[in-house]
Amino acid sequence: MVLFVILLLGYMIILGGNSMIIFVALTDSKLKSPMYFFLYNLSFVDIIYTTSTIPTMLSGLLAGMKTISVLGCFLQMHVFIQLAVTGRAILTVMAYDRYVAICNPLRYTSIMTKSARVLLVAGAWSFGTLCTLPATSVAFQRSYCGPNLVKHGWCDPSSVRRLVCGDVTVDNIISLSCAMVALLVTGVFILTSYILIGVSILRMGVVQRLKAFRTCAAHLTVVSISYSSASCVYISYRVGNIPPEVRIIVSVLYAALTPFLNPMIYSLKNKELRESIGRTLMRLRPAVVLPTKDVNTVTKLS
Template identity: 65%
Template sequence: MCLLNPNNTNVTFFIIHGLADLAGHRMIFFSILLLVYVIILGGNSLIIFVTVTDPKLRSPMYFFLYNLSFVDMLFTSSIIPNMLAGFLMDQLTISFNGCFLQMFFFINLSVTGRAILTVMAYDRYLAICNPLRYTAIMTRPVQVLLVVGAWGFGALCPLPATTMALQQRYCGPNVIRHGWCDPSSLRRLVCADSSVDNIVSLAFALVALLSTGILILTSYILIFVTMSSMAVTQRLKALATCTAHLTVVSFSYSAASFIYISYRVRDVSPEVRIIVSVLYSALTPFLNPIVYSLRNKDLQDAIRRIGLRLHLVVLSAPRSIQTGI
C-alpha cells in the first residue's frame, strides 16, 4: 500500500484530540495505562521466552501461543505509546501517512490475533477429536503455514477500507476525537460522502469477526460432542487443555462485541467510547499471559524451572567471584 497525499488533500497531519477531554485525570490514566503496557510487554515476553527455550514445550499449542503473544505485543505497541505521549502533551499530532499506517496495523494485528486464536481452536479440535492422527497432521510445516495464513488474512481484511479512506479528500478540520487514528473517527473528517467507505469497512469487520468466530465455535461444538462420549477422567483432561484458550476467546469476543455496540449507541459520550476502546485494545493482550500462566500447568512448571535456574545462577555468582572463576 503506497501512502501518499493523493487528492491534493489540504490536511498534512492530524491532531489526536480524544485524550484531551480527560485532562483532569491525565496522570491517573497515564499511570494505569503505563502499568498495563509494562505488564503486557513483560508477561508476553515471558511466555515467548519460556515456550522458545524450554524443550518440554515443543507441542504445536505452544508454537501458536508464542505467536499469539508476539502479535499481542505488536498490537498494543501500535497505539499505546502514542496514547501515553498524548497524556503528557497538550496537543498530540500525527502525520497524514503515519495516521493511515497506524490505522492499518491496528486493524491488521487485531484480525491476525483472532485468526491465531482460530488456529489454536483447530489445534485443540485435532488433539481431542483425532488424537491418533494429530502428530501426522500437525507437522511443523503445517503449523508455519497456518500462522502465515493467519497473518495473510489479517493483512487482507483492512486493505480495502484503508485504501478507500486514503483516497478520500480531507480538507479540514483535522482533529480526530479519539485516542488514535480510529477508522470511524477519521471517516467523520472526510469532505465528501463516506457512506460507501462505511459499508465496506463494516462488511470486512463482520467478515473478520464472524468467520473466525464461527470457526472457533464449530471447533468447540465438535470438541464437546467428542468429550461427551469420553470417560470422566479423559473428559476432565481434555477440558483442562481447552480452558485457557476458551477463556481468552470469551474475553476477546465479548470485548469486541461491547465496543461494536457502544459505537452504534448514540447516547454514549465520546469519552466513554475512548475508554471502552482502550480497555478493548489492552484487555486481551493483558489477560493472555495471566490466563495461560494460571490455567496451564506445563507453562507454570516451565516458568518455575526458569526461575529456579536463575536463582541458582544468582547464588553461584558470589562463589565464582570468591574462587576467582
C-alpha cells in the same frame, strides 16, 4: 498523570508477560508441542498490537504530544486493524489445534507437522491483511477537511471517517463488510471446532473429560473475553447517545484487555507453562555464592 501511570503499568505487564511466554516457548525443550508454537505467535501479535497505539497515548498524556503525521495516522490505523484480525485468526487456528488434539489424538503429530503449523500461522496473517486492505485503501484515497482533529486516543477508522469531505456511505459499507467477514469467519470456525470437541467429550470417560476440559479452558476463556469486548466496542459505536469520552475509554480497554489477560490466563490454566516459567525464572536468578571453609587448613593455637 494518574491515567498515564495506570496505562504505563498495564503496558509494562503486557510486554513482560507476553515476552516471557515467547521466551519460555522458544527456549524450553518441554514446550515443543504445536499449542505453544501458536501461543507464542499470539503473544507476538499482542505485543505489536498494543505497541501500535499505547506509546503514542503515553506520550500524549505525559508530554502533550497530540499530533501525528497523515502517513503515520493511516499506518497506525492499518496495523491496529490488521493485528486485531490476525489475533482472532490465530485464536481460530488454536481452536483447530485443540480439535485435532482431542478428536484425532492418534493422528495429531502427523497432522500438526512443522510445515502445517507455519502454513496455518501464515494463513492467519494473510487473512488479517486481506480483511484490512480494502477499508484502509479506500480511507487513504479520500479527501479530508475541517480541523483535522481525530476525537480518539489513536487513528480509529470511525473517528477518521468523520473528517472526510463528502459522502462516506461506501466507506461505511466496506468497513462494516470487512469487520463482519473477519468476525463471522473466525467466530464460526471457533464455534464449529468447540461443537465437535463437545460431541467428542460426551463420549469420553470422566477422567478423559476433565483432561480435555483443562486442555481447552485457557483458550476458551481468552476467546470469550476477546469476542465479548469486541462486541461491547461495536455496540458503543452504534448507540448514538453514548458520549465520545465513553467510547474512547471502552476502546482503550478493548485494545489492552486481551493482551493484558492472555499471559495470566494461560499461566494460571496451564500447569506445564506455569512450571516452565518457574524453571526459567530459577535459571535466570543470579547465583548466590556462599563462603566455603577449607577443610585442609588447620589453625595453630599458641
